[in-house]
Each structure stands twice: as structure tokens, then as C-alpha cells.
Amino acid sequence: MESSITLTVTGMICAACVAHVEKALKNLSGVTQAKVNLATGRVVVEYDSQKTAVSDMVKAITDVGFQVFERADAQSELDREQKAREEEIRKQRRNMWLTWPLGLVAMIGTMRHMWGLDKIIPAFMADNYFLMVITTPVIVFGGWQFFVHSWRGLRRGVTDMNLLYATGIGASYLIAVINTLWPEAGFGGRHATFYEAAALLTAFIILGRYLEALTRGRTSEAIRKLMSLKPKVARVIRDDRELELPADEVDIGDLIIVRPGESIPVDGTVTDGYSAVDESMITGESIPVEKKEGDGVIGGTINKTGTFKFKATKVGKDTALAQIISLVETAQASKAPIQKLADFVAGHFIMGVHILSLIVFFFWFFVGYDIWFMPESRFLLSTGMLGAIGVFGFSMLLSLTVLVISCPCALGLATPSAMMAGSGKGAENGILFKGAEAIETTAKLDTIIFDKTGTLTRGEPSVTDVSPAGEWNPDDLLHLAAVAEKNSEHPLGEAIVNGAREKGFEVEDADSFEAIPGHGIAAQVKGRQLLLGNRRLMQTRNIDFTGHLAKVEYLESMGKTVMFMAVDGSFAGLIAVADTLKESSVEAIRHLRYTGIRVGMLTGDNRRTAEAIASQAGIDYVVAEVLPEDKADEIIRLQQQGHKVAMVGDGINDAPALAQADVGIAIGGGTDVAKETGDIILIRGDLRDVVSAIEVGRATMNKVKQNLWWAFGYNLLGIPIAAGILYPFTGWLVSPQLAGLFMALSSFSVTMNTLTLRGFVPTLKKQYAA
Amino acid sequence: MSSESRIARISAAWYLAVSGGLALIFFFITTFNNYPAVARYGGAIWVFILTMIITMPIVIPLVKKKYE
Numbered sequence A: 001m002e003s004s005i006t007l008t009v010t011g012m013i014c015a016a017c018v019a020h021v022e023k024a025l026k027n028l029s030g031v032t033q034a035k036v037n038l039a040t041g042r043v044v045v046e047y048d049s050q051k052t053a054v055s056d057m058v059k060a061i062t063d064v065g066f067q068v069f070e071r072a073d074a075q076s077e078l079d080r081e082q083k084a085r086e087e088e089i090r091k092q093r094r095n096m097w098l099t100w101p102l103g104l105v106a107m108i109g110t111m112r113h114m115w116g117l118d119k120i121i122p123a124f125m126a127d128n129y130f131l132m133v134i135t136t137p138v139i140v141f142g143g144w145q146f147f148v149h150s151w152r153g154l155r156r157g158v159t160d161m162n163l164l165y166a167t168g169i170g171a172s173y174l175i176a177v178i179n180t181l182w183p184e185a186g187f188g189g190r191h192a193t194f195y196e197a198a199a200l201l202t203a204f205i206i207l208g209r210y211l212e213a214l215t216r217g218r219t220s221e222a223i224r225k226l227m228s229l230k231p232k233v234a235r236v237i238r239d240d241r242e243l244e245l246p247a248d249e250v251d252i253g254d255l256i257i258v259r260p261g262e263s264i265p266v267d268g269t270v271t272d273g274y275s276a277v278d279e280s281m282i283t284g285e286s287i288p289v290e291k292k293e294g295d296g297v298i299g300g301t302i303n304k305t306g307t308f309k310f311k312a313t314k315v316g317k318d319t320a321l322a323q324i325i326s327l328v329e330t331a332q333a334s335k336a337p338i339q340k341l342a343d344f345v346a347g348h349f350i351m352g353v354h355i356l357s358l359i360v361f362f363f364w365f366f367v368g369y370d371i372w373f374m375p376e377s378r379f380l381l382s383t384g385m386l387g388a389i390g391v392f393g394f395s396m397l398l399s400l401t402v403l404v405i406s407c408p409c410a411l412g413l414a415t416p417s418a419m420m421a422g423s424g425k426g427a428e429n430g431i432l433f434k435g436a437e438a439i440e441t442t443a444k445l446d447t448i449i450f451d452k453t454g455t456l457t458r459g460e461p462s463v464t465d466v467s468p469a470g471e472w473n474p475d476d477l478l479h480l481a482a483v484a485e486k487n488s489e490h491p492l493g494e495a496i497v498n499g500a501r502e503k504g505f506e507v508e509d510a511d512s513f514e515a516i517p518g519h520g521i522a523a524q525v526k527g528r529q530l531l532l533g534n535r536r537l538m539q540t541r542n543i544d545f546t547g548h549l550a551k552v553e554y555l556e557s558m559g560k561t562v563m564f565m566a567v568d569g570s571f572a573g574l575i576a577v578a579d580t581l582k583e584s585s586v587e588a589i590r591h592l593r594y595t596g597i598r599v600g601m602l603t604g605d606n607r608r609t610a611e612a613i614a615s616q617a618g619i620d621y622v623v624a625e626v627l628p629e630d631k632a633d634e635i636i637r638l639q640q641q642g643h644k645v646a647m648v649g650d651g652i653n654d655a656p657a658l659a660q661a662d663v664g665i666a667i668g669g670g671t672d673v674a675k676e677t678g679d680i681i682l683i684r685g686d687l688r689d690v691v692s693a694i695e696v697g698r699a700t701m702n703k704v705k706q707n708l709w710w711a712f713g714y715n716l717l718g719i720p721i722a723a724g725i726l727y728p729f730t731g732w733l734v735s736p737q738l739a740g741l742f743m744a745l746s747s748f749s750v751t752m753n754t755l756t757l758r759g760f761v762p763t764l765k766k767q768y769a770a
Numbered sequence B: 001m002s003s004e005s006r007i008a009r010i011s012a013a014w015y016l017a018v019s020g021g022l023a024l025i026f027f028f029i030t031t032f033n034n035y036p037a038v039a040r041y042g043g044a045i046w047v048f049i050l051t052m053i054i055t056m057p058i059v060i061p062l063v064k065k066k067y068e
Helices: A015-026 A054-063 A074-113 A128-142 A144-155 A161-181 A195-228 A320-333 A339-347 A349-372 A391-405 A408-428 A436-444 A452-456 A474-485 A491-502 A535-540 A546-557 A583-594 A607-617 A628-640 A652-660 A672-677 A688-722 A736-759 A763-769 B003-033 B037-067
Strands: A002-010 A031-037 A042-048 A067-070 A233-238 A241-246 A255-258 A267-273 A275-278 A289-291 A308-314 A431-433 A447-451 A457-468 A512-516 A520-525 A528-533 A561-567 A570-581 A598-602 A621-623 A645-649 A663-667 A680-682
Touching: A002 A054, A002 A074, A015 A031, A015 A042, A015 A054, A015 A408, A042 A054, A054 A067, A074 A128, A074 A195, A128 A144, A128 A161, A128 A195, A144 A161, A144 B037, A161 A195, A161 A349, A161 A391, A161 A736, A161 B037, A195 A320, A195 A408, A195 A736, A320 A408, A320 A431, A339 A408, A349 A391, A349 B037, A391 A688, A391 A736, A391 B037, A408 A431, A408 A436, A408 A688, A408 A736, A431 A436, A431 A688, A436 A663, A436 A688, A447 A452, A447 A583, A447 A628, A447 A652, A452 A457, A452 A598, A452 A607, A457 A474, A457 A491, A457 A546, A474 A491, A474 A520, A474 A528, A474 A561, A474 A570, A491 A561, A491 A570, A528 A535, A535 A561, A546 A561, A546 A570, A546 A607, A570 A583, A570 A607, A583 A598, A583 A607, A583 A688, A583 A763, A598 A607, A598 A628, A607 A621, A628 A645, A628 A652, A645 A652, A652 A663, A652 A672, A680 A688, A688 A736, A688 A763, B003 B037
Parallel strands: A447 A598, A447 A645, A598 A621, A645 A663, A663 A680
Antiparallel strands: A002 A042, A002 A067, A031 A042, A233 A241, A233 A255, A255 A308, A267 A308, A275 A289, A431 A680, A457 A570, A512 A520, A520 A528, A528 A561, A561 A570
């Protein structure tokens, strides 16, 4: 039976670890998919529960040297992650207090022979035995963690970043000790001990670990912010008494009272009262939304002005907030296709670097040293000359600098850290990406197809035109029509009543009302006989409207439904009703077209109505009168032309097209089917969020690309320089400690670059804020 | 002997043999070019360490696969 489980793995530090865990899981029979996210430590495993058990997975991961837990709820996971991060920060801070002062003392001691510093720095500080004494605790206490981790891994046949650190630190320390105890051994003698290299290398690596621990947690801030919205208490009315209960104990159907300034504890429907609610934290909408009887409220939002009561409709895991948290979590745990290359490279990186290190050693030992070595040459940013260093010392230094400078951490973090920040940024703006793939594909979109009804339009008719005849004025005509239609259950009648109310008219009861099936209604209002309905109603009652036919045709050509009205046997005018565009639609489409995206509309509606709506919205590509299954075919046709297509829809009939599209964008207020099928959910149902979703996708992918360029570029540039490729031409050599600094800065800079995404604001939101 | 320690022993035999072999080859080659003793011995040790690090993650999973 196909099952899925999310595990939390601790102890992974680089992309090589990711590869080991994925490989260990995929080697189990029954595991069909294993995706590891380095940034979150989350592992999503799809497996056949009849062939393998969770305990097998736990054993497989433990066998390759990592700790594993079954994933708890989001809050516990955050707590555990935070605790582990704080522990790591504490540990590395403690190590820094040891390694940095001693490393700096070692550096000052080593510099005594330079620039006349011998007048300031006491002689004992430059003594090799003194340097050995102060460097040894740095290696033993600060660097020990790397030796232990790498040995544990090696015993299981696993290599990771710790091994690079351990070989780098160990070898440079060993050379220094040999040069101190046996100066004639040929490693450069007493003046080439490089204690400061071993000490500062350790200090820099620890600094890198410290900075990484500080910054890594910040990329999961979106989840933390969402979790903090969860209200703790609810005022529930039970047996006519107001009780303050934990929000988790609210049941469906409970009546809850919310006062100004309080958080709404769960989702529900207002039963009594009126207020304005700040929903910005969930929907990104900055203006408070008015709530009255019958309106829905979302748990986690904040009541601003009035007091109201509501009935709980969704509690616990079913609330919108809980589902948003779950979606963002899933998105952050998923893996983007662009990550595959980085994963492949990083998975083979450590071994590749060791092979390269061996080749570098052979090259400089057998060829390079004799041809190019110059005793007066020095390390970059250092004044000390290499002097009498022998062939072995020189070759080994270059060989170990290659190990130290290489950094798969940056490669491993480049994509997942940006994806986490991107999906968090989306959630902040009311856009839920269901996975990293959705973000990646959104950035590539060139065509967006909208469903019409309920997506571009409001999905319900409203009065668009009132065209009176004779001496009637539009307001009187609409008011009278609304009174006549007050008891009608027909959607067109409701549109007229709503239209009159929106204009501020009080809609009284009619004296009498009669529905005429297929024609309209007849009513008596304030002693006057009213007829309101279609053309046939007028014809059967012999009411002449021929003078208004041109107007009728014009309105119908705009896709509107025209209603005819007669009062006391005479034609009184026309009322046109249509499904109107949402305010956001025109602006969204204008922006999409401005950014070079082709915009189209698919609808099952008739061509005339479709074209009328399309022209109002500014859409030139329209496919009308299509069946739901044909909508998917239309998407396929566009894809076959090489387009990357997104479908935006809200209904069950849109589901096939949403599934077929490269990115399905479901409107938050739409059906559950649409939301389940879509790759992106717009919480507000505001089409301007389609523009924002594309901008967030593009900004995220820009960050991913920048990070990957940096990570690959750093390694591609740094490793050859460390291997001495420039030495024959420029005499430049990178010291192990400088390599350590570069390595620490590379993964730090990737994380910092990702964090700049926190300042990103979608264009339209920026415009409204301005 | 448990299967795990058997695998560890067989693996160790393989990667130590390969690493030792390459270190010996290095040592043998360096006899022809008047390299100082420290370079020959130190170099052989460095070659041994790096080769062991390279071969361990290759050999252990292969042996595991064969004997498990």
C-alpha cells in the first residue's frame, strides 16, 4: 500500500549528507521516493508499507550516521529545531571563545619576524614550542568535533564536509608539530611551522558553523510567523454562559463571541453583530474586511472594531490557518527540479575533491616543485616567505589547501534556502505554493489562461444598465423593479434587489406578486401594475417596445441579459443584468500583458458574452463554448506550441485544465476540487495575486540562480587557485587559513543572499502601499 | 562474528590493500629521483591517507551490498 511519511533528520551539514540519506533510503525495497531538504532537515519518503517499515528507514538513516525522528506537529518541530539550533550556536560560540583568542595569539607570534614587529612582540610568542602549546587546545577542543564526525562517517563508508575539515586541520597541525620537533625533516624547518594556519583554519571553520546556525533558522521564519497567529483562547458560549477555553477545545457548532482587539480562534460564520476584521496576516489584504451576519471569518485574524458572535465551522487541523501552515511546510520540504544538478555534484563532491587533492599532490611532487618553486614566494595576504620548504611540504600544503577551500555546503544550501524563503514570501502575500516545483515553473510561465465565471467575473449577476422610457428616471425604475422582485428567488431578481439596495433604496414589500414561469413576474406596487421579464412577456401582454430595439440589441451584444419593464400597461424601460468583472481583473491583466505574458480566457459561456467580458478585461485570446474536458485540450494545444501555461480557475469544471496546465492556480474562494488540483492557491481570490505569484516565483528563481552561480563559481574558481594553477605565472598561493576563511564565507554569503528576499515586495502591493 | 563486523573486516582488507598498494608504488617511484627520505616516507603516508579516504566510501557499500 502506497504511504508517505515525513521524518526529521539531524546532523546533516552539507549536500553530501543529503545524498547519503537519500541513497540509504532508496536502497530499501519498497521506497519509491525519498526527498531530503537540507535547510529544514526534513525527509519526505514515499513507500510501500507492505514491503518496508518506518523502523527500516530509521535504521537505514542511523546506519549512515545521522539521528532521525518521526515528524511531530509543526509547533513541536519548530521547537525542536530551535532548541537544536540554539544548542549548536551555544556550542560553536564556546568554541569561538577558545579558538579565536588563541588563533590570533598564534598569528601575532608568527608575525614577529615581519615588519620590525620584533620590537613590540615578545620573543617567547614566536617560539615554536609556545605556539605548539597554544595551538594544541585549539585543535583538540575546537577541531575535535570534525575528527569525530568524519571518523564516524568513514567507518560507515560515508564522507562529508567534516572529513575535509579534519584532513585540512590535521595535516597542517601535523606539519607544524614535525617542523617543531624535527626541524631537519624537510618540511621547511623552524620558520615554516604554520601553527597559525592550523589554529585560524579551525577558528574560521567554527565561525562558518556559527554564522550558519545563526542564519539558517531565519529562512523558516514564515512558518514561525504563521504559527504565532494561532490563537490560544476562545470565548465560547455554552448553556448561556461565556467560557474561556483553549482554542484547541472548540467544537464544530460552538457559538463564539469575539470582542474588539481579540483574535478569532477558529473558522466560522457570523451569526450576530457587525465588525471589521484585519485579515492581512492570512490574505495579505491590508484593508480590514467588514463582517456581518452570514459572512465567513478565518481563525487567526484579528477583530478590529465591533463585537460579534460566530458559529465554529472548522476547527483544529481543518482551519484555513492550519491548512496554510501545512501547505507551506510541504512546499518548503519539496525539491525543485533545478536542485538535481546541485545534488548530483554535491553528492560526489567530497570524493572528487579528495581525488583532486591526490592529483595535485602528485603533480607538485613529481613535476611542479622542480620547475616552478621559488623560495621567496609567499602566501596571499601574508608576508612570510616559504623559504626552505621541501618538495613534500610544498606539495602537501597545496594538496590540503584544495581540501580546505572546497565547499559543498554552499551548493547544498543554494536552492532549498531560496525556495523556503520564496514560499514563505508567497504565504505572506496570500499566495500558497504547493511545492518548490510550482515556484520554479511559475517563474517560467509565458501564457496565463483564465476561467471566466467566478474567476475574472464575480460569478453572480448584477445590474449594469437602467434605460428608462418616456418620463421615467433610472432610479425610480430600479426602485420599483426591486420592490416587485423582492420576493423573487430568481438570480436576476436578486441582482435587481441588490442593485437597488446598493443605491441606498429601501426595498419595501409589494402589494402582490406573481411569478410567470418562463416569462418573468407580475406585481402590484403602490396600486400600480408592474410587469418585469423577457421580451416574450411584453409580446404576450401586447406592450410595444419597438422604439427601444436598438438599445436592446446593443446591450445584448455586450453579453448582458436584458429585462423589459412595463407599468400600468405601458413600456417603462429596460434593466440590463450581467456577470461583471472583478475590480482586480482588469488591473491584473494589464500588468500581466505589460510583463510580456500572453493572457487568454476559456469559458463554457456563449461567444457573445465571452467576447464582451474579454474586451472589457483587455483579453484578446478567447475560447468560448468549451466543455470542461475541452478546456484541458486547449491547454495541451498551447503546451504543444511550446508555451508554459498557467490556468487560473475556481470551479469543479476547471479541475481538468488546472491539472493539465504547467501551473494550476486555484482561487481561494473556489471549490475544494479546484484547490486540491491547483499548484498555487490564491487565498484572497484577487487576480492581482496572479501577478504577485509570478513576481515571487521569478524573484525566488533569481535568488536560486544567483546562489547556484555563486556556489559553483566559488568552487570552480577557488579550487584551481588553491591547487596552484596561478603559481607558475604570478607566484600566488592560497594559505590553508585563507582557504578556510573563503570556505566559511561562501556558505554564509549564500544564506545572506537568500535573506535579501525577505525585503521583496510585489509591485502591485508596493503601489498600493505608496 | 556478526555480519556487520565481517563486512567491516572484509572492507578494511580491501581499502587498506588498495591504499597501501598505492603508497608502496609512490615510495618505489620516488627511489629513482634522489628525493629526501622525509619526502618519500611523508609522501607515502599522505598518499595512503588520501587513498584510504577515497576508497573507504567506495569499498564499504560495495562489500555491504555483496554480503547483506
